[in-house]
Amino acid sequence: MTAISSYARALAAASGTAVPTATVRHVHLAARPLILVPLAMAGEANAPLAAMVGTERERPELLVVPQPRNRDLRFAFAARLAEIFLPYVLGFAADIEELTNGPRTVDAPQLIVPNQAGVAFVRLFGRSTRFRTTTGDYAVEPSVPLLGRWLTFFAERAEVPGSSLMPAATEMLSLHWATGQSALEDANLAALMGWIDPPAGADGPAAARLAEDPRHCPPAGPTTDPGFDNEVLAPAIAAYDAVTDPSQLPDAVKRLEEALHSQLQPTWDLVWRALDRLRVLPGGASVPGRWEVDRSRYTGFHTYMIEEGLPQARRDGAVAAARRLNRMERAQASYDAERAFDDPLVMADHRVTGEAFLGSVVAVDRDRRVPNGRGKGRLVTRPLVTLRTEDPVRLALGMKVVATRRRRQECVVTALEPCDAGILVTLEAQNGMGRSAAPAPGSVPEVGESLCYSSVLADGVRSATMPEAEDTPWTHGGPPQPYEPSEQDTAEAWE
Amino acid sequence: MHPGESVQDRTESRLDRIRGSAPPRRHDARTIAALTRNPGCARRGVLDAAGVDKDLLARQVGFPAAFGQSRFAIVRGNVFEARVKADGCVDLLRMFHECLGSEPGGTEPGGTAAGEPLLVTGDAEPDETLAARHERTVAALRTASGTDRPVLITHPLLRLAVGGQDVHLEPDLVLVRPGGLFHVVEIKSFPVIDGQAEGEKVAAAAIQAAVYVLALRRLLGRPDAVSHDVVLVCPRDFSNAPMATRIDVRRQLLVLDHQLARLSAVDALVAALPPDLTFDLAPGPDGRPTRPAAELAAGLSRLDARYTPDCLSMCELAFRCRHEAAGRTAALGPSVREELGGVETVAEVLELAAGTRAPTADQAEAADRLRTTARMYAAGLAAGPATEHAAGDRGPTP
Numbered sequence: 001m002t003a004i005s006s007y008a009r010a011l012a013a014a015s016g017t018a019v020p021t022a023t024v025r026h027v028h029l030a031a032r033p034l035i036l037v038p039l040a041m042a043g044e045a046n047a048p049l050a051a052m053v054g055t056e057r058e059r060p061e062l063l064v065v066p067q068p069r070n071r072d073l074r075f076a077f078a079a080r081l082a083e084i085f086l087p088y089v090l091g092f093a094a095d096i097e098e099l100t101n102g103p104r105t106v107d108a109p110q111l112i113v114p115n116q117a118g119v120a121f122v123r124l125f126g127r128s129t130r131f132r133t134t135t136g137d138y139a140v141e142p143s144v145p146l147l148g149r150w151l152t153f154f155a156e157r158a159e160v161p162g163s164s165l166m167p168a169a170t171e172m173l174s175l176h177w178a179t180g181q182s183a184l185e186d187a188n189l190a191a192l193m194g195w196i197d198p199p200a201g202a203d204g205p206a207a208a209r210l211a212e213d214p215r216h217c218p219p220a221g222p223t224t225d226p227g228f229d230n231e232v233l234a235p236a237i238a239a240y241d242a243v244t245d246p247s248q249l250p251d252a253v254k255r256l257e258e259a260l261h262s263q264l265q266p267t268w269d270l271v272w273r274a275l276d277r278l279r280v281l282p283g284g285a286s287v288p289g290r291w292e293v294d295r296s297r298y299t300g301f302h303t304y305m306i307e308e309g310l311p312q313a314r315r316d317g318a319v320a321a322a323r324r325l326n327r328m329e330r331a332q333a334s335y336d337a338e339r340a341f342d343d344p345l346v347m348a349d350h351r352v353t354g355e356a357f358l359g360s361v362v363a364v365d366r367d368r369r370v371p372n373g374r375g376k377g378r379l380v381t382r383p384l385v386t387l388r389t390e391d392p393v394r395l396a397l398g399m400k401v402v403a404t405r406r407r408r409q410e411c412v413v414t415a416l417e418p419c420d421a422g423i424l425v426t427l428e429a430q431n432g433m434g435r436s437a438a439p440a441p442g443s444v445p446e447v448g449e450s451l452c453y454s455s456v457l458a459d460g461v462r463s464a465t466m467p468e469a470e471d472t473p474w475t476h477g478g479p480p481q482p483y484e485p486s487e488q489d490t491a492e493a494w495e
Numbered sequence: 496m497h498p499g500e501s502v503q504d505r506t507e508s509r510l511d512r513i514r515g516s517a518p519p520r521r522h523d524a525r526t527i528a529a530l531t532r533n534p535g536c537a538r539r540g541v542l543d544a545a546g547v548d549k550d551l552l553a554r555q556v557g558f559p560a561a562f563g564q565s566r567f568a569i570v571r572g573n574v575f576e577a578r579v580k581a582d583g584c585v586d587l588l589r590m591f592h593e594c595l596g597s598e599p600g601g602t603e604p605g606g607t608a609a610g611e612p613l614l615v616t617g618d619a620e621p622d623e624t625l626a627a628r629h630e631r632t633v634a635a636l637r638t639a640s641g642t643d644r645p646v647l648i649t650h651p652l653l654r655l656a657v658g659g660q661d662v663h664l665e666p667d668l669v670l671v672r673p674g675g676l677f678h679v680v681e682i683k684s685f686p687v688i689d690g691q692a693e694g695e696k697v698a699a700a701a702i703q704a705a706v707y708v709l710a711l712r713r714l715l716g717r718p719d720a721v722s723h724d725v726v727l728v729c730p731r732d733f734s735n736a737p738m739a740t741r742i743d744v745r746r747q748l749l750v751l752d753h754q755l756a757r758l759s760a761v762d763a764l765v766a767a768l769p770p771d772l773t774f775d776l777a778p779g780p781d782g783r784p785t786r787p788a789a790e791l792a793a794g795l796s797r798l799d800a801r802y803t804p805d806c807l808s809m810c811e812l813a814f815r816c817r818h819e820a821a822g823r824t825a826a827l828g829p830s831v832r833e834e835l836g837g838v839e840t841v842a843e844v845l846e847l848a849a850g851t852r853a854p855t856a857d858q859a860e861a862a863d864r865l866r867t868t869a870r871m872y873a874a875g876l877a878a879g880p881a882t883e884h885a886a887g888d889r890g891p892t893p
Contacts, residue, residue: 023879043568045686226563348875
């Protein structure tokens with residue numbers, strides 16, 4: 001929790017309605033996302049029970065596993081999901097733009113799940129399907145392992161900060177609004193939406209309490225309400241199991257479908273309502289840039305699937321894991337910085353902690369030139385800008401800062417001195433002034449200008465160089481074994 | 496107080512009064528484990544010590560808990576345990592051998608030479624009293640440490656003193672290695688996928704197993720005879736095939752030891768309560784509680800609760816406590832409360848932030864920060880493109 005989001009929670013608790021913690025939208029919303037609301041059977045290891053899936057609000061597709069303990073039916077479910085999922089995902093691959101460093105699709109698929117547990121379901125379902133074989137014993141439909149590999153790809157991207165390939169509705173909402181309840185309670189999509197968009201005549205707390213009652217509002221899954229399991233689902237599954245006459249099977253399935261539909265439809269509607277709320281917000285300036293990265297990753301994985309297509313490893317090797325961690329840290333740093341530069345309300349957080357400040361320019365030494373430090377008596381242009389601020393600045397001399405409105409110009413803090421009711425911060429501009437000796441017009445701030453400088457920048461994370469995977473030292477388990485499909489992969493889920 | 500009555504007896508009779516006519520709900524490994532989370536809650540401490548049925552109490556005061564277990568989960572748990580124990584546990588023993596390895600002393604968990612394990616069942620027999628069953632367990636445990644074959648005791652009945660009361664506990668399995676070293680075995684039905692399981696579930700299983708280790712150590716009177724390495728048996732990946740994992744519970748044992756020692760503090764808590772306080776639900780002829788909710792609620796207000804949002808997942812009274820905590824910063828979560836400078840109520844926070852309330856000496860620093868935060872929040876909101884305000888910094892230029 002940050003100072004701003006905590007204060008916002010206090011405001012929300014007092015007013016009974018959610019308050020904004022962002023003024024722009026920080027996630028990309030696709031024009032035609034694929035929504036997936038999965039349900040799993042309690043107690044089992046990621047056994048799919050049902051799913052509502054589709055790209056059209058009015059026409060969701062309902063998939064049901066009549067007996068989730070039956071492995072054949074589980075993989076039949078996977079095959080049906082693949083029928084919807086794969087055409088959607090692969091449909092973005094044809095439209096390509098050529099860039100200097102290779103092709104990139106002009107758009108990418110976006111999979112949206114209700115909550116973080118939905119992301120975990122996709123990850124595990126990808127794990128349980130991506131190693132399946134399509135021949136021999138325990139064969140599955142050819143689409144099933146493909147589905148598994150793609151789901152795994154989406155789940156891995158979902159861990160990367162700033163990626164919008166598979167966002168969870170609850171996470172997107174929490175990024176933009178603070179409620180008057182705890183983060184733990186915010187994990188309930190219905191309760192969260194109760195605060196953000198309460199039904200007419202109710203306030204946030206009342207709507208959230210109502211949303212927590214499983215009889216009034218089924219949980220957003222994948223775990224189902226135990227009461228529903230015991231009273232409705234168990235008898236319906238038992239009835240399905242008891243069918244001996246094949247002509248009665250459709251009726252038994254229909255009963256299950258109706259029961260599960262009642263559990264899924266409310267969450268389906270909530271996810272779409274959440275998207276409505278998010279679409280109203282104007283997009284942040286750096287959102288398209290992050291979506292470009294997502295498009296590149298999608299293009300790259302699509303190419304990999306055509307050229308090699310082996311399933312992702314069960315666990316990363318040491319080098320791959322270290323690289324991945326490093327990539328995530330970098331992504332986090334740049335995501336944090338970009339969001340703050342896009343959004344003054346996110347920047348407010350850094351201003352509270354003193355990592356950023358808003359000040360007005362009181363003095364400028366525009367034509368200052370200093371030796372470049374590399375000998376030969378060359379001089380470089382290094383203007384000094386002094387700002388007065390009342391913010392609680394906590395910067396150190398030598399720190400790099402950038403202004404929100406002058407993002408191409410890096411400055412270094414050269415002096416900090418208290419003055420009446422505030423602090424005088426002197427910055428030395430390093431670049432972004434053109435090539436000639438005198439700074440280009442407008443490239444140096446002017447007296448009277450109001451600027452917000454931040455030291456939270458994207459380039460904060462450095463890493464040591466990693467050895468190649470085949471040079472992994474023995475301390476880290478030695479070089480990883482290359483993946484080879486084995487009997488064990490396919491037998492495991494049928495034991 | 497009658498002459499000769501000890502503090503313990505007095506507390507015991509007070510706790511009986513607090514519980515009323517209902518039979519006491521005794522602790523089990525789960526509730527003891529729960530004590531290690533939020534140990535500072537006096538309400539839970541007293542009600543648990545008295546053995547009050549918190550679920551029924553919560554219902555009667557109008558805040559029923561949302562705990563329920565799905566039939567599917569119960570079935571899966573039973574099926575898995577039966578499968579693990581099938582075939583005389585030979586398979587299980589092989590897994591123990593793999594995950595525990597052999598000790599420097601040369602004792603093999605699989606008992607290479609001796610072959611098959613000796614199975615002793617500690618499960619309840621018809622018409623057996625708890626005391627008799629416990630005696631049988633004690634005898635079995637003592638005999639087991641003397642044999643040269645590995646011994647597996649299923650569902651032994653252990654006893655542990657918690658807050659001055661004996662609590663009966665039933666581990667799934669206890670393994671006794673030929674050298675006389677005991678291992679607690681827990682069978683859980685959550686999966687271990689590619690060597691990883693859900694952290695929260697593993698943590699809960701570890702602390703539960705630690706309760707059994709502690710009970711076994713106290714029962715045998717020889718702490719070094721019971722290993723701090725417990726064995727967790729779970730389904731592997733997406734299958735029903737079991738796999739065993741060794742877990743070191745030394746840390747959990749320390750926490751438990753500490754918490755159980757603290758439980759004696761119930762004496763002091765109870766002594767401070769009005770003598771006529773009771774949560775007797777006064778069941779009518781049909782067994783339904785007849786005690787007015789208002790009376791019970793008034794009683795609850797005499798017991799200080801320390802509510803945190805975590806309580807929602809582990810305490811039957813959490814909804815009631817959350818209701819009471821409305822308007823308090825603690826209800827928003829511990830980290831939010833901390834960010835707000837530890838100020839008690841939301842109203843105070845907002846008044847300090849607005850500068851309409853004079854801070855106390857120890858609130859000065861928090862108030863300063865809250866005022867800054869409020870100013871920054873308002874400025875940030877006003878500067879965003881979503882509003883009509885155009886003052887100040889409007890963010891990046893394209």
